[in-house]
Amino acid sequence: MSTARAIAVLIVLVFVTEVVALSFQLVTPALSPMAARFHTAQIGWVVTILSLVGAIAVPLAGKSADIRGKRKVIVWLTAAMIVGSVVVALAPNFGFVLLGRALQGLMIAAGPLTYSLMRDVLPHRMLALGASVSTTGIGLVTIAGPFLSGYLIDAFGFRGVFWFLVVLGVLALLLVLSVVPESALRVPARLDVVGGLLLGGGVALLLLGLTFGSEQGWGSTAALLPLACGALAAVAWWRHQRRSDDPLVDLSVVRARPVWTVMVAGAAVTTAVTAAAVLIPLMVQTPRSAGGSYGFGVTASGVPLYLVPAGVTTMLGGLAIGALARRFGPPRLLAAGAILMAVGAFALAFVHGESWQVVTAYLVSGAGSGLALGAVPNLVIAAVPAEQQGVTAGVVSLLQSLGSSAGVQVIFIVLAMQVVAVAGGQPVYADSSYTIAFVLVGALSLLAVAMVAAARTREQAERESE
Secondary structure (H helix, E strand, O other): OOHHHHHHHHHHHHHHHHHHHHHHHOOHHHHHHHHHHHOOOOOOHHHHHHHHHHHHHHHHHHHHHHHHOHHHHHHHHHHHHHHHHHHHHOOOOHHHHHHHHHHHHHHHHHHHHHHHHHHHHOOHHHHHHHHHHHHHHHHHHHHHHHHHHHHHHHHHOHHHHHHHHHHHHHHHHHHHHHHOOOOOOOOOOOOOHHHHHHHHHHHHHHHHHHHHHHHHOOOOHHHHHHHHHHHHHHHHHHHHHHHOOOOOOOHHHHOOHHHHHHHHHHHHHHHHHHHHHHHHHHHHHOOHHHHOOOOOOOOHHHOHHHHHHHHHHHHHHHHHHHHHHHHHOHHHHHHHHHHHHHHHHHHHHHOOOOHHHHHHHHHHHHHHHHHHHHHHHHHHHHHOOHHHHHHHHHHHHHHHHHHHHHHHHHHHHHHHOOEEEEEOOEEEEOHHHHHHHHHHHHHHHHHHHHHHHHOOOHHHHHHHHO
């Protein structure tokens, strides 16, 4: 492959990862107008269902790509994302919004496949550049995404965001079909569809039961039935994984102490980062007349002023990992990052009456999240032998995503329990709800610190056994 062709392929694959990132970044500032349009206090499901479907889609799409080809599967996933974006853009009710977001969630699986396809089709000399450009591209989305979303929402309403995602999806699909070659590698594999359905369905039912329980009472049939079915699905999934020759999750890997501590720490950090990114726009877009002691009534175009400074510090924290990891070690960096996240979250919980207070606290949290998120892959490398790092990273990523989707929904359940008013169709949450929500975010960050303290690296375990 010529250098010019390789650069073109790289640009297209990075563009695919940008579309994946924008499916979350562009929608977060749109949650408030969506809640107002559909008169719902359960707007958290717009985020939850995306990450839940994406978590299950990643391992299934990865194995399907091994069988049928990575480029082909990326095309399927992108097509599903386009259809999902159209469904949300035309949605007459909240149910169609969730259906469309579920279809969009499939696109999340395209992210890991692009990196894998780079290894298969790009010259070896281009791989380091590919990894670097991919990382930089996602960072640019973090900064530019909120501004773009604000413009689209204020100019065209929340539906404008999803029509824009349709355009991006179609462009990505055409570029992949015309520029990117297919991988020649094929690996025999079996899709654990049953395991994926049991795991995803079980988690969804449990979250649905918690949602209905907070609304209709914990003794109601609407709460107990999905909770019971979700528990049964979880038990069935566990038994299925133990018996399967090619399980969705290798339980023998999860049981290892270095893995489950990293898994819990990673899930806690990811949940805290996602929850804060969703809570900030909701809080600052609430009119002060409705929120009382909080809220600034900013438009979607004003939200980036609160998000972008934290996005910059997140990028800087992530870039610092490479320089600091050898000197201080991943455990210390994750702990330091999680402590900064906790400081920012607790500050947001109790001091959020002025704009500068929110920006400053979230900026501190952003610096911590860059360090913490960047340290997780390095912890995996330190915790397990080289021959197990691939499967372990996959398991950690899957359970991080599941934990994040569950944790974010629980935080929204907390918010929905204290709706004090409805302004323009949008629920207004009590100030104490945001306090509790950010305290939970801070507690999740401290949980990550505790898991780091409990973790043992492979080298430590070997020394103890000698």
